Amino acid sequence: MKKQVLCAILFSSLATLTAHAQNAVSGQVIVDYVPLSNYIRPEDSVKTGSKSDFKRIQFNLEIPLSTKVDSLGNIKRWSWKMGATYAKMQNRDYEQQLFPTEMLNAEIGLQYLTSLKKNWSLLTFASVGIYSDLVKVNGKDVLGQGGVLFIKRFKPNLAFGFGPVLSNSFGVPMILPGLYFDWKTNGKVKFNVNFPQGLAAAYQVNKFMDLRAVVNLDGMTAEREKNGKSTLGGFMLLTAGLQPQFNLGKNLKLQLTGGSTLARMYVENDRSLKSFFKDKKQADPRFSPTFYTSVGFKWNMPY
Template identity: 35%
Template sequence: MVIYCQFVEAQVQIEMKTEYIGKSDYRKSENEKSEKVGDSQGAAMVHQANMTIPLSLKLNENKRPTLWAISANGVYAKLANKNFTAPLVVDEILNIGMNLTHLRPLNDRWSILATIGGGIFMSNTDFSKAGFKNVLGNVGTVFIRHLKPNLDLGGGIMVNNSFGFPMVFPALYLNWKTEGKYAVKIALMQGLELSVGYDLTKNFRLNLIAEMNGQTALLQQEGKDKMFSHLYMIAGFRPEIKIGKKISIPLTVGMNLWRPAQITDRTLKSMFQDKEYYFRASPYASAGLKMNL
């Protein structure tokens, strides 16, 4: 499954965020049984920045956008792993990517979203060690059905080289939200995002949120191509401070509910293995900055 993002504002959007995931035990789940892996433990600090620049934007008579936009993102994750006696995890992840997106209406009810891009996915920050095997490319198309003014649902295909050769994956798109003093949002785009918010004042909103995010590192281990996946699902409270109309500061306090982190072979077969490694639940906190320029 691949997830898309949509950008329909005629402004440059910048977002920066730092996340802290607290220490917890590392476990192995296999054949419906779960056990602790020795005394292994881990925490994580994730720094990320995203920028989206609209190249052109036009609205038709139904307020549907025809858009060309370019986006860039960078993520650095530092994993504080302790007491590991086997190479089951990595200590650093660096992801840098760029995408070109085109969105246009097909008729009153349908739009098409196309994207092409790529990036570097490493298990360290030494660019001298980066090679072609650290590069992932992607191209895809999603058809979006406008079910209601505030509800879009879509599907399509995505082609990428996650397993070392081009493969086709399904792509899903969901965007539903309400506005007003109470605001609800459900989005399946760059990740999973659920939020229910209430405006306590003009410049302060309190949100109850649940999200899923993650990073990937491509590496070699014992002469074989490997992939390290680091995912985390969080839930908590997010106060958001608004400074004028263009700047907001979201702060989040809650729990990391589930954090799979494991190295797998870079093969299709690895998607169907029964064994999974993960960190248990732990405290979570983040601070961010959003700007529309």
Template identity: 30%
Template sequence: MKYLKILLLLVLPIASYGQGYISTDYLSSSNFKDDNGNKYGSGSLMILSGRYTLPLSTKKNHAGQITAWAATLNCRYGIFDNEAGAKELNPDKILNGSINISHIRPITEKWSVLASLGCGIYAAPNDVTLKSILANGAVVFVYKLRDNLSIGVGAGLTNSYGIPMILPMGYLNWQSSGKYEIKVDMSSGLNVSASTWLTKKIKLEFTAIEIDGMSSVMDINGKSKIYSTMMMKSYASPSFHISKQASVYLGIGGNWLRSTKISDRSLKGFFDSFKDDENKYQFGVSLRLMAGIRFRF
């Protein structure tokens, strides 16, 4: 409850100017194994999340294309409840908080550019240092194939592995309208979902696949390392729309993958993160429950 109050204090004072959400996710306990199937205890996870986007400026040209600046505040707090070896190989708590400035601008009738730059804290709450502050950025060139389909390519910036690295990025956004709305979004992560209105107030959404994760800079035996966990989930989520500006939702589904990895913060550590080695573990399939509120003003 204490951490939920913190998120409310961060978001609500400025919510009247933008849009955002506050949510809670719970992943039930499951076995923690290595790639060979050896068990190292078990664990569950609770994630408190908040996101708020503040438009800084927005304007349209004669063709209806948008040029805009926005600031986005993200905050995720992970509380791990692990036992035995899982407790030794995973942190107890992770704080991921960041702020980004983003910009969208048309180049031609079909092409536009998306850019963002920001930084954040990725660490255990009681172990925040200068090394825990990570930068991120991206520049993506987007081509509008149809009114509801855009693809793009670009590059992203990160210093998660100690040195600044530029990595290739892809972009895909497709949405269908009608009684059943289908969405495929690869702008930040991956989300494939379908939704429909059951009544004027109740909307049902089914997410076939969604991928998210958390990370934390750690100091192990005097060496700076990066802990990362990636999660893949599917769920059904009914939402009740209190008004045009606010809705509450619940969600129930499965968390099919929760992998963990500890890597050196170096170029070699980056390439080693793609290899199968003794530092890779994962939790088994678990139940995932969600609840939250979305708002737009």
């Protein structure tokens, strides 16, 4: 699968994560850190002496606008979603500048969820945002997307969704696939698989604390000017670790994560149809595995 398509799937799936959330104002603030690790040259896979780190703060908020539930449990729900993520990178001992030193992703969107027949739901969403390396902020940094996802809930703990997503990430509007998969188990030990965000196994120590083993996939995207062309570049980060979660009351959670980067790479492509269908001649730049840590607050306040 081309990484461009994977990025489209990542963007579209994020809009479905709260598709079955309660009528509440929900949000999160997460700060994470990856220390300096060695740059691995793509042409020969040699670990060089050049190093880069990754420091990031994320904020996301969802505000319900209206929610209607009939006697059969069918739902119609409008909500605003907004978020901002800022990352700062330190790049040491490079012969030339290969990677951005800052990235900003800020987005606002509207989504509508409605129940269909036989455990099907329809999620419609549209969003627009700035995805920039902050070197030169202009209209090219504005990316938009919208889509329609059909979500089938096979069981209370199992759901799958698919549908078309329209995005201008590659310069011209393109229809790309959007996918969503969510599976959970109940009991003392809980498993959760959420594609493409990741997976988790949680053990409830007591009513105040859960201990989790997690594997997460995420990243950031930015429009950049390179050799006079508009490109779309970004970091993809696959991490694994232990995550104690503390329940600070009914509606507030504190998450502490410590672990390792399983993969950290930088993907960059020209924003053109030709680039979309063209296979790369060499692998993408990547970095050696290293320590990973994050602190996060999550809340879910009844509206």
